[in-house]
Amino acid sequence: MTDRDQQIIRHTDRYRIGTNAAYHSLVFDGQSLNAVTKVTARMCREGWLQRYRLVPPEDYFTLGPKAVRHLGYSLKRTEPLGPQALPIDYAVLLFATHGGRTRLLRSELNELLPWLPDSLCHAPYCRTSGGMLEMIRVDLGGSPNHISKKAARDCSKRVEIPEFAELIERQQFQLVVLTTTKAKARLIRQAMERMSWQCNIRLHIATIPRLTFLHLRNQ
Structure with missing residues (x-):
């Protein structure tokens, strides 16, 4: 080899x-x-x-x-890969490899955040070249309101952990939502802004147009 x-x-x-x-x-x-x-x-x-x-x-x-x-x-x-794992892993691959970031292996995540409960380790996490920790939420075809509620729930579970809250306070964590189009990205951001959620958390919404084909495939 x-x-x-x-x-x-x-x-x-x-x-x-x-x-x-x-x-x-x-x-x-x-x-x-x-x-x-x-x-x-x-x-x-x-x-x-x-x-x-x-x-x-x-x-x-x-x-x-x-x-x-x-x-x-x-x-x-x-x-x-299953019908949910495939679009998630494919979107994270495209986002990470074209954006100066690396998806963390489970062992790397455990070493970086040893206090994070196992139940919160299953989502994809990336680390940027500047050291920012990112948790990724991928649009699986739901409405902007549905996606924003899921993303807000992701955050609410984590801000209850003091060490995670400290990461947020130091601006060393951001939530990333990957969706299909710029139009849907705007709708997701608007839905997030209407919700009562942890607004001090950095939010980044990026588009992965090829996700659309996987949504159509799963219909």
């Missing part, structure tokens, strides 16, 4: 999903997308990656059987 193969496996482990486009951006500096597809095809044949259909003609990859054995994971990590 080459150093580049190992980088691909590490990225797939971190983001729980990979695509040829993401690998091209992260690992294949200056090379063609065709070069990426040849490498991922070989890694699938060798059992390091597992390929599934994303939105035609694009595929996505999970860890393969050989990779999960190497990393000590359950074979469940080789299975296709």
Whole structure:
């Protein structure tokens, strides 16, 4: 296995999903997308990656059987992502890899926030290049009001924890909502502003247009 193969496996482990486009951006500096597809095809044949259909003609990859054995994971990590996990993990992958941030592994989150209850560790968390901690809420197709209520609930559970409240006070935490269009982003922000929630929490709403295709796929 080459150093580049190992980088691909590490990225797939971190983001729980990979695509040829993401690998091209992260690992294949200056090379063609065709070069990426040849490498991922070989890694699938060798059992390091597992390929599934994303939105035609694009595929996505999970860890393969050989990779999960190497990393000590359950074979469940080789299975296709579910109807909620796929849009969440795909949106976080696109947001993080194009925005100077890194999704935290569970072990990294536990080390960074050892006081955070297990029940609050399942959401995706990222860390920006400047050290800002971000919790990600992905639009799964609900109304702006529904998404804003979910996001507010995410925050209310965390502000009750003194250590988390301190992060918020020091402006070292922000809530990120990923949605499909700028128009929906405006509606979500308006819905959040109408609610009685922790307004001192930094809020960032970003658009991931390709989420729309996954919403249509799940209908």
